[in-house]
Amino acid sequence: MxxxxxxxxxxxxxxxxxxxxxxxxxxxxxxxxxxxxxxxxxxxxxxxxxxxxxxxxxxxxxxxxxxxxxxxxxxxxxxxVHYQDHHERQEHEAKDAAAKDAAATTESSLEATPTPNSVLSGRGRVLALxxxxxxxxxxxxxxxxxxxxxxxxxxxxxxxxxxxxxxxxxxxxx
Missing domain, CATH: 1.10.10.10 (Winged helix-like DNA-binding domain superfamily/Winged helix DNA-binding domain)
Structure with missing residues (x-):
């Protein structure tokens, strides 16, 4: 056919x-x-x-x-690639939070809140370039x-x- x-x-x-x-x-x-x-x-x-x-x-x-x-x-x-250590991940999350705060032009703490996928949650090691x-x-x-x-x-x-x-x-x- x-x-x-x-x-x-x-x-x-x-x-x-x-x-x-x-x-x-x-x-x-x-x-x-x-x-x-x-x-x-x-x-x-x-x-x-x-x-x-x-x-x-x-x-x-x-x-x-x-x-x-x-x-x-x-x-x-x-x-x-490398695995981020706990301290490096905290710094990364703090920078992300600061960038979001700056973009939103609101005043809030620059301290990062861990994401559910974060290494801080104990769910695996986070990769980074x-x-x-x-x-x-x-x-x-x-x-x-x-x-x-x-x-x-x-x-x-x-x-x-x-x-x-x-x-x-x-x-x-x-």
């Missing part, structure tokens, strides 16, 4: 997404200090998730905790964003907005 136009279009979308992923992986290998797709993904998650723990990563990526543990150990060995990890992630992001910017250079603002909205809708389906 011949596939429908919709089925063919869905296969074309899948093929294009696979090609984007393949090219991104190849581009990552061209960076001086290469980040694999997995390393980049984990660093980005840790950087953008408050009080990220290995169990949070396992849940978000639907991975076994032992798999995540091995990946985290690799990132630690590469000097890209090292300075090297931050540099590596920023470099990776710059390289990939530069390619996207170049590829979209001939597109109109409306086309880019439509494409961004379609990708957002696609990714929000989960």
């Amino acid at each position: 011949e596939p429908t136009v919709r089925e063919s279009d869905i296969e074309a979308v899948f093929g294009q997404l696979r090609e984007i992923s393949r090219r991104s992986s190849a581009r990552s290998r061209s960076i001086e200090k290469t980040l694999t797709f997995v390393e980049d993904s984990l660093l980005r998650f840790i950087a953008t998730t408050d009080a990220a723990r290995a169990t949070d990563i396992a849940a978000a990526f639907s991975l076994n905790r032992s798999t995540v543990s091995r990946q985290i150990n690799t990132l630690i060995t590469l000097g890209l 090292t300075e090297s990890g931050e540099v590596q992630l920023a470099t990776s992001t710059r390289v990939h964003q530069s390619v996207v910017k170049d590829r979209l250079s001939g597109w109109s603002d409306v086309e880019i907005a439509t494409f961004a909205a379609a990708l957002t809708r696609y990714n929000d389906a989960d």
Whole structure:
């Protein structure tokens, strides 16, 4: 039976997404200090998730905790990630609280209140990027964003907005 136009279009979308992923992986290998797709993904998650723990990563990526543990150990060995100690986490939370207070322009205590995911709650060790990890992630992001910017250079603002909205809708389906 011949596939429908919709089925063919869905296969074309899948093929294009696979090609984007393949090219991104190849581009990552061209960076001086290469980040694999997995390393980049984990660093980005840790950087953008408050009080990220290995169990949070396992849940978000639907991975076994032992798999995540091995990946985290690799990132630690590469000097890209470390576990925050109690004092460092308190300082981080105090800075977050101060920033929120300043943004809200209200007067309140600069003392941090621990979040439920905090290391202070005893629910696992919180991960953080090292300075090297931050540099590596920023470099990776710059390289990939530069390619996207170049590829979209001939597109109109409306086309880019439509494409961004379609990708957002696609990714929000989960």
